[in-house]
Amino acid sequence: MKVLIADDDPISCRILESKLIHWGYEVIVCSDGLGAWDVLRTEGAPQLAIIDWMMPGMDGLEICRVVREQTSAPYTYILLLTAKDRKEDILTGLGAGADDFLSKPFDSHELDVRLRIGRRILDLESGLLRSREALRLQATHDPLTGVWNRGAAIQSFETELHRSHREGKPIALIMADIDHFKLVNDTYGHLAGDAALREVCRRMRRLMRNYDTIGRYGGEEFLIVLPGCDAAEAQHIAERIREKIGGHRVNTLEGKIDVTISLGVASGDGIQKLDANALIRAADAALYRSKRNGRNRVTVATPAEVRRSGMTTIPSEPISALELADDPLRSRQNESPTAI
């Protein structure tokens, strides 16, 4: 673990440094306060700092205060080192933001133990930060495929749509749905179906730019947001996705499986204000036409169709009912398993 030592007394500095290195710390030494502050505000700075109170340039109290003004994680644990050991001095130091106090000349064992306390606090904090990050991932991602989940994908689309309106730049949306996915599950089993979903996502992601987003909208349905793309560019990307997925069989433990995908594209020019639901509905309707016209194809909603779906007042998920009725394979999902 990295430790910063800031002390203008070279003797004290040297003794501290020698002990800390002996205990296995990585040590950075500063002989004045400004230097210490420079180190502490850089990225990857030591999180554990032993700081002398009385220093030229910027004293230990000022360092405590400026460090505490920074609210961003991770935390800096500050041990204030000083020959001042009157009660009011200690209170002043702790009030300025020091975590602990060590009087000079320090006792080795005490220093060792106090550093361990600091490490314990920092370990606790990094554990919490890791769990927070893990929870954030869980809350926004689909565990099977690793792409965004439905809620996060829609939110990301809404954010991008606002940006498109603000900047007057186009935006496109693709709805993609694996063809006859129920048949894959029924024929090869759900593990093979899962493998196919993962592989389809992997192939789609490889075609994305890093600011595009892809989310799992439903069982085998995906929503892809392409900021800055107009209808023609989005159609091109959708075609490439279709080729990448239909062109190569998917390897699963149950053998190689043919998988195709149908896609619907809808776009906005960034000038005409569009509601997120309108674009989703238009892309969904285009996807439905791809299904109806034989699957494994791309259909692009015309600007007029996009405008019309903005005026419709039907709920935001018209596809499922329509498509299920049209798709004999998918419609079986509603039946009892014994009927198959």
Added chain:
Amino acid sequence: MASVEAPERAPDEEPFDVEALLSRVDGDTELLRYIVELFLEELPRLLSEVRAAVAHQDSHALDRAAHTLRGSVGNFHAGAVVELALRLETMGRDGSLTGAKETLAKLEHEVERLKPALIALGKEQLIYEGLDR
């Protein structure tokens, strides 16, 4: 004891706590030699700042200079010098320099006792080290 004054030390008392010092450097004689050298180099400057503050009756400067000296000498567990430096520091902080000159004289006297003892310790440790080989 109700007396505020620190007790005078016996003249034959060691000017610093050898054992505490050795344990402080974890028996690292090289580190000990290094910090003794560093201290002897720094000492004239630290002392002259204290002297100047007393001469100019500058309490703020005395508080600071005596504090720095105390921190540096404290590394060697030199009890008498630390105590006298603290007395000067307190006078500086309280802005009452009565008796500062006398305290400074005592401090200089103790420093003169401390210096050769530290040098001797450095050499002694060298000899021990030589015998070990």
